[in-house]
Amino acid sequence: MDKSKMSMSKKKTGKTNKKSKIMEIYKYFLPSAFQKFKGYFFVRLGLLVVNSIKPFVQILALPIVVDELLTTQNIAKIMHCILFIIAADFVLSVLSGFFGNMIERYTTKFDNYYKTVMSKRIMELDFQLTEDKQALDQIELARTGMSWYSRGLNGMVEPLFNMVSSIITLVGVVAIIVSSAPWLLVLIMAILIVTGKVNSKHNEIEQKFFAGLAKENRICGYMGWHLTDFKYGKDIRLYAAKDMMVSKWNYHQDIIIENWRQMGIKQLPLSLFMGLLDVVRDFGTYFYLGVLAILGKISIATATQLFTAAGTFYNCMRSLVINYQELCKRANYAYEYVKFMDYPAVMKKGSKHIEDVEHCFELKDVHFSYPGSEVPVLRGVNLKLHPGEHLAVVGLNGAGKTTLIKLLCRLYEPTSGEILLDGVNIAEYDYDEYMELFAPVFQDFKLFAFSMADNLVLGREEDARVKVVENGEAVAAKKLATKLSEVKVEEVIRKVGLSDKIDSLPKGVETVVYKHFDEEGIEPSGGEEQKLAIARALYKDAPVVILDEPTAALDPMAEYEIYRQFEDLVKGKIAIYISHRLSSCQFCDRIAVFSDGIVKEYGTHEELIKVEDGLYAEMFGAQAKYYYG
Ligand code: ADP
Numbered sequence: 001m002d003k004s005k006m007s008m009s010k011k012k013t014g015k016t017n018k019k020s021k022i023m024e025i026y027k028y029f030l031p032s033a034f035q036k037f038k039g040y041f042f043v044r045l046g047l048l049v050v051n052s053i054k055p056f057v058q059i060l061a062l063p064i065v066v067d068e069l070l071t072t073q074n075i076a077k078i079m080h081c082i083l084f085i086i087a088a089d090f091v092l093s094v095l096s097g098f099f100g101n102m103i104e105r106y107t108t109k110f111d112n113y114y115k116t117v118m119s120k121r122i123m124e125l126d127f128q129l130t131e132d133k134q135a136l137d138q139i140e141l142a143r144t145g146m147s148w149y150s151r152g153l154n155g156m157v158e159p160l161f162n163m164v165s166s167i168i169t170l171v172g173v174v175a176i177i178v179s180s181a182p183w184l185l186v187l188i189m190a191i192l193i194v195t196g197k198v199n200s201k202h203n204e205i206e207q208k209f210f211a212g213l214a215k216e217n218r219i220c221g222y223m224g225w226h227l228t229d230f231k232y233g234k235d236i237r238l239y240a241a242k243d244m245m246v247s248k249w250n251y252h253q254d255i256i257i258e259n260w261r262q263m264g265i266k267q268l269p270l271s272l273f274m275g276l277l278d279v280v281r282d283f284g285t286y287f288y289l290g291v292l293a294i295l296g297k298i299s300i301a302t303a304t305q306l307f308t309a310a311g312t313f314y315n316c317m318r319s320l321v322i323n324y325q326e327l328c329k330r331a332n333y334a335y336e337y338v339k340f341m342d343y344p345a346v347m348k349k350g351s352k353h354i355e356d357v358e359h360c361f362e363l364k365d366v367h368f369s370y371p372g373s374e375v376p377v378l379r380g381v382n383l384k385l386h387p388g389e390h391l392a393v394v395g396l397n398g399a400g401k402t403t404l405i406k407l408l409c410r411l412y413e414p415t416s417g418e419i420l421l422d423g424v425n426i427a428e429y430d431y432d433e434y435m436e437l438f439a440p441v442f443q444d445f446k447l448f449a450f451s452m453a454d455n456l457v458l459g460r461e462e463d464a465r466v467k468v469v470e471n472g473e474a475v476a477a478k479k480l481a482t483k484l485s486e487v488k489v490e491e492v493i494r495k496v497g498l499s500d501k502i503d504s505l506p507k508g509v510e511t512v513v514y515k516h517f518d519e520e521g522i523e524p525s526g527g528e529e530q531k532l533a534i535a536r537a538l539y540k541d542a543p544v545v546i547l548d549e550p551t552a553a554l555d556p557m558a559e560y561e562i563y564r565q566f567e568d569l570v571k572g573k574i575a576i577y578i579s580h581r582l583s584s585c586q587f588c589d590r591i592a593v594f595s596d597g598i599v600k601e602y603g604t605h606e607e608l609i610k611v612e613d614g615l616y617a618e619m620f621g622a623q624a625k626y627y628y629g
Helices: 003-013 018-036 038-070 073-126 129-133 133-149 150-180 182-212 213-226 230-238 242-294 300-341 399-407 429-436 452-457 472-495 501-503 528-542 556-569 582-587 605-609 616-626
Strands: 361-369 378-385 392-393 416-421 438-440 543-546 575-578 591-593 596-603
Touching: 003 150, 018 150, 018 300, 018 556, 038 073, 038 300, 073 133, 073 150, 073 300, 129 133, 133 182, 133 213, 133 300, 150 182, 150 300, 150 429, 182 242, 361 392, 361 399, 361 501, 378 399, 378 596, 378 616, 392 399, 392 582, 392 616, 399 575, 438 528, 452 472, 452 528, 472 501, 472 528, 528 543, 575 582, 582 616, 591 605, 591 616, 596 605, 596 616, 605 616
Parallel strands: 392 575, 392 591, 438 543, 543 575
Antiparallel strands: 361 378, 361 416, 591 596
16 A cells, blocks of 8 residues: 555544545545536536525515505505516526526436446455455445435535525625614524534434444345345245345344434434524514614614514524534535545555566465454465466365465465465566456356346457447447457357357347346356356456366266366466366366365375375265265
């Protein structure tokens, strides 16, 4: 992690005060928002002008009407004034509605934009953080904080513009009040200070409850997804897990509801007190202005104007306080988003380029425990992978085989010891370049609910499958790339033995996998899924192929076919092959037998089979007995 990031993350984990949070939020969001959504700021400016001048229509025109009624009673003048008030109010309301509507549309755009940016960040997060409780809570806080709680970018810009609009209006009304009834300002200010303090307490209570709900919200999100995703449908039905799921969901929902209820109870006295303060203010204003009018210090028309001006003054001051507090509150929520976007990396990422040579790997005394666990999974693994070597990794369940692959692929870092690529620690290399070296098929691989072709290509060939229409050349280049990728897709599909299946589908490789979004989508069998996953690895054409239990879901014929082609599929590449079917290990140059987190035996099939009391020989014997009786 570079220094600037370190200091940023330290700052973010420490206590940051309200003002600096607001500044950081604005520094984070405004430059990009202004660049991407300029129109929004012009609309906001329009609304600011409308909101600032609106109160003056009544303040300035109403006393004229009252004065006319009490003196000359010129009906034409009175009608003109009333018509002016109505017309001005109408025009300003229409404009305000128009701008409001445009802001709504921008709000949806912001929501999509910041969600996309966050999703991208989640996908780039160091893999080991995807199971780190603190990181997961931070994701939840960022997600909810940036959506309903802060109301997104608009939610943070709105109070600022409201405050500016209030200040503009205030300048006008203060001038009017000061000239005739200065004590009115003192009375309203006093009430406002108390209201501000009470409201701040009100907000504090809400924020405290928000912070405590991250875990519960996450659990409910998880339960909600599992209850409805049909992938889990079989297990839920056959193990009658529905009731358990629903009752667990209800349990956590109840906690959330109880939290909200407690919050309501705590906030209620404060809300009531704020209502009472409103009554005191109104009474004081009427009393004071009434006395001034009776004493003849102000005319009835001026009293009317002052009533309206006092109301506007109070509303503007209140709006200043409330909007500032709202801004602090929303900034607090949105700050969780900024905190997440700057979430400190746990992995060292170098910048060294990977040379275009025949690669070799070496694991030197590698120890590893999963984050948050003391249990050693690997306890001093030493292993070499020579250029073009095909290595089988075997061992009992839980021996650490998959963990070894995860370390090799830099999904985790060794607790101690080192992994070298071409003699250099893998942490020194550019992370993205390093990832390009591997084409793994994990045991728990996942296909996406996109077309089969998209599942194989996954955006490679510079997004060849996205149609671009800006200029002829780009289209031509895209077409060529698309053609090339189509040929490659067909080739790998044939290699894994899926051609017949795909030819039988009306949409061929464009058929969508799963039925989540497309009625014509297919539900592939476990074996077909596995073939697609292998095809995806072959499509990537990376120098290191990793197959973790690659044929577990295949029928014997398909398995035989993959084995037969295995040499061809991974020719010239480093291949690591984890399998429980030991007969398949004979295809590999060497076999590493894992037991208790170390390499217990290492050699060719012929060598290991002869080791007396050897684990490999024992496992091979047991399987052979099972097959031949
Ligand atoms: P194998 O592939 O040999 O069956 P694994 O490498 O998957 O074994 O697992 C080795 C050990 O590490 C097991 O005891 C397993 O429970 C534990 N383990 C695997 N993944 C995690 C994880 N994400 N967090 C904590 N422990 C894990």
